[in-house]
Amino acid sequence: MVTVRNGPASPKRNKLNNHGEDVDVDDDDEIIGDGDSSPQLRQAEHTQQKHAKKSLHIAPMIRVTNREFRQLMRILSKRCVLWTEMVVDETIFYCSKSKSKSPPSTSTDDAATSTFNREKVDVHLDYDRSTEHPIVCQIGGIDPEHTAYTSRIVVDEYGYDEINLNMDCPSDRVQGKEFGAILMKDDKVNRACEIIQSMKKNSNNVTISVKCRIGIDDDENYEFIHQLIQRLHKAGCNKFYMHARKVLLKGLSPIQNRIVPPLNYPIVYRLCEDFPKIEFYINGGISGLRAAKRLAYGYDGEEKGEDKDSNIKNNHHSVPCTICNYPNGSCIVPLSKVNVPSNLRGCMLGRAVMDNPSLLWDCDVYFYGDDSNPCRTRREVLTQYINYLERVYPRRCCDDQDNIQTNRIPSPSVRKTKDYCEVCSDWRKNNCLITSNFDSNKINNNGGKVKVKITSHVMQRSIRPILGLFFGLSTSKAFRRKCEELIADKRIRNCGPAFVLISALRIVPDEVLDKEFIRTEDLSNVIEHVSPQL
Numbered sequence: 268m269v270t271v272r273n274g275p276a277s278p279k280r281n282k283l284n285n286h287g288e289d290v291d292v293d294d295d296d297e298i299i300g301d302g303d304s305s306p307q308l309r310q311a312e313h314t315q316q317k318h319a320k321k322s323l324h325i326a327p328m329i330r331v332t333n334r335e336f337r338q339l340m341r342i343l344s345k346r347c348v349l350w351t352e353m354v355v356d357e358t359i360f361y362c363s364k365s366k367s368k369s370p371p372s373t374s375t376d377d378a379a380t381s382t383f384n385r386e387k388v389d390v391h392l393d394y395d396r397s398t399e400h401p402i403v404c405q406i407g408g409i410d411p412e413h414t415a416y417t418s419r420i421v422v423d424e425y426g427y428d429e430i431n432l433n434m435d436c437p438s439d440r441v442q443g444k445e446f447g448a449i450l451m452k453d454d455k456v457n458r459a460c461e462i463i464q465s466m467k468k469n470s471n472n473v474t475i476s477v478k479c480r481i482g483i484d485d486d487e488n489y490e491f492i493h494q495l496i497q498r499l500h501k502a503g504c505n506k507f508y509m510h511a512r513k514v515l516l517k518g519l520s521p522i523q524n525r526i527v528p529p530l531n532y533p534i535v536y537r538l539c540e541d542f543p544k545i546e547f548y549i550n551g552g553i554s555g556l557r558a559a560k561r562l563a564y565g566y567d568g569e570e571k572g573e574d575k576d577s578n579i580k581n582n583h584h585s586v587p588c589t590i591c592n593y594p595n596g597s598c599i600v601p602l603s604k605v606n607v608p609s610n611l612r613g614c615m616l617g618r619a620v621m622d623n624p625s626l627l628w629d630c631d632v633y634f635y636g637d638d639s640n641p642c643r644t645r646r647e648v649l650t651q652y653i654n655y656l657e658r659v660y661p662r663r664c665c666d667d668q669d670n671i672q673t674n675r676i677p678s679p680s681v682r683k684t685k686d687y688c689e690v691c692s693d694w695r696k697n698n699c700l701i702t703s704n705f706d707s708n709k710i711n712n713n714g715g716k717v718k719v720k721i722t723s724h725v726m727q728r729s730i731r732p733i734l735g736l737f738f739g740l741s742t743s744k745a746f747r748r749k750c751e752e753l754i755a756d757k758r759i760r761n762c763g764p765a766f767v768l769i770s771a772l773r774i775v776p777d778e779v780l781d782k783e784f785i786r787t788e789d790l791s792n793v794i795e796h797v798s799p800q801l
Contacts, residue, residue, distance in 0.1 A: 321563045323634050324348040324508070325627075326550055326617035327405045327431075327478075334394060334676060335656075336732040340620070341398050342651045344630040345641055349402045353433050354391050356408030356417040357444075362387040363420065383424065390675060392425050400428060405478065407433040409446040409458065411465035419469040430470055432462060432504075434479040437514045437524045448514045451483045451495060460502035467503040476506035478550070481534045482513030489534060496538060500545055508615060509535045511551045525551075525618070530597035532562070539608035547608075550615035552599055555626045556633050556787045559614040563634075565604030623738035625784060633787040645736055646701055646780040649772065653701070656729050656765040663720035664688040664761040674722045691762040694769055701772055701780065719757050721764070726754045729764035730771075742775050749774050 325332065325340050327350040337349045363384050394402060404427040408414045414432070421427050436447035450459040459477075466475045477499055481492050496507060512528040519527055530552045539547050553559050601607075620627050625645070631637040642648045659676050665688055666681040673679060687695040730750050737743040749771040753759065759767060772780070 321611075322346075322348050322548075322613040323556075323559055323563075323630060324403070324548065324550075324613060324615045325350055325620060326615040327351060327353055327403075327433075328617060328621060329353060329436075331621055333728060334659075335728050336621075337399055337402070338395065338655050339624060339648075339652055339732045340627060342641060342648055342655075343624060343627040346631045346635045346637065347627065349399055350431070351392075351394070351402070351404050353405045353407045353436060354417070354421075355444075356406050356410065356413040358391060359388055359417040359420060360413045362391065363416075383420070385424070388420065388424070392421065393676070394425070396426065402427055403429040403431050403476075405431040405433050406466070407436065407441065407446050408462065409444065409450075411458075411461045414462045415465035415469045418466040418475075419471075422469075422471045422473050427473070429474045429476060429506075430466060431476045431478055431508070432459070432466065434459060434477055435510050435514070436521070437516055437519070438521045442516060448480060448483060449516060451479055451486075451514070453486070456495060456498055460498060463499060463502040463504050474506055475504055476508065477504050478508040478510065480510045480512060480514040481531060484513075484516055487513045489537065492534065492538065493541060496542060496545070500542065505544070506546045506548075507538075508548045508550055509538070511535055511549055530599050532599055532601070536602060536608060536611070539611050543608075543610055546610055546612045548613050548615055549611070550617065552597070553614055553616055554619055555616075556629055557790070558599075559616060560634050561601040563607070563611065563613050565607035566601040567604050622735050624732070624735050625738060626787075628784045629787045643783050644781050645784075648736065649733065649768070649780070650701060652733060653765045653768055656768065657763065660721065660725055660729060660764050662687070662691065662761065662763040662766065664691065664763075666720075669718040669720065672720055672722055673725055675725070688762065690759055691766045694766060701769060717758055717761060719760055721760050723754065723760075726760060726764050726767060730754055730768060733768070737775070737779070740779060742779055745774055746771060 323344075323346075325337075325347055329352050332350055332352050337351075340347060340349055392404065404421045404425070406414060406417055406421070408417070418430050421430055432450075433447055434450045438447070441447035442449050445455070449455055450462075463475060463477070479495070482488075483491075499507075511530050511532050511534060512524070514524055515528060532549060535547055535549050538545075549562050553562065616627070628640055628642060628648070631640050642651070660673060660678055663673055663681070665683045665685045667684055668681045671679045671681055734747050734750060735743075737746050750767070753767045753770055759770065
């Protein structure tokens, strides 16, 4: 049963600590470090990080940050904060129809309260509660009534750690529905404030945050973004994820809006200084863990902190930038450690980790200061991911229920007539290990027409996240081609996405699978976004 609250919000708010636990704090409170000891190799640095309690977030990306991608991220890092794709409030509102097939009411009157339709909403909001925390649900919407209802479901029915309002997306489709980045426009900000207030009243003290740009169209001066933050903060938002570019609603595609407008990190630093009680996070153009850590914790260079930081704040508008030499007016230089604002709480990685997931392997040690990382080789990562696929998308080659399709999580319950088929028998007998000791000729000899029971949508969702795992290595292109070839092969699809992945991995040499990842601090001569050649 879902009821939208119309009463006042609690004065307390909810934060995530670095273990993904909720901590209720007042606006003026700080989250105190847990004081755990750190490894001898990086002791001093780790001590500072653990007390700072900054966090690294995986940015929300449409058709990317789905359940399968998030599971891969969690295999690589137990500490990073995961985000959903943007969930449209209207979608949740109408997926939760009452039995009368009318839109659900948001009245607190019990007679008018709708019945929650979990099966339909699960498609958009369900996640693995045992592994995915801490996790943020991003909502897009324009109707305060719909966003209030969605917030209530997100918190009470699904237990998300934070709810974020999307004021960042510039796509034409989103603009046409008048939400996303268009909410930054001056004539829409009042509506954004109403939405924040409605979300806050219905979030049961879970944090409400905003993700936005530093400017929009011709409104790109500091006064504009300062006033925007001020108004949204007054409405109840104390946490902002700043994509450090302006957005152009006309003339640029969403892809171009991630590249063409120049980056300007100093704007975010200035916002941190002007709003000391607000938490800020930097998003945009961050190439890897080294860049993220330098932004969050500051750069320990030879420059004198005060002089260098004064230069950053006052001289970052030249083209090319006189500080970091970026050609199009961007400034991405970090502050010195002594002058990083305490309310700059972390960073976001987006396309970098999508293209090259391997760079996240060192997150827990390098960024968070933990004693160890979850995985040290690609084989370890893939073994866990294959086991995950086996669990959520079990094989359909051994049942006789041709009329039932596997098209999403959870997979349908079917009765198996045997343990394995001729195609996947050798792999099953090897206990689903990554091995080349099975006969691929059996695939070609399968013969005849096969009733496909696992949809291509499931195959794409399952395989796409790991296509970048060999980014920068000589085997990367061949692995991608093999995956695409096997996904299209209907003769083996019923054996499940795990079997398709294991079949594609036969072309990857063992030395590539078993070679340990390189520590981030040892990549001094390698571009962060590109893995080194073996």
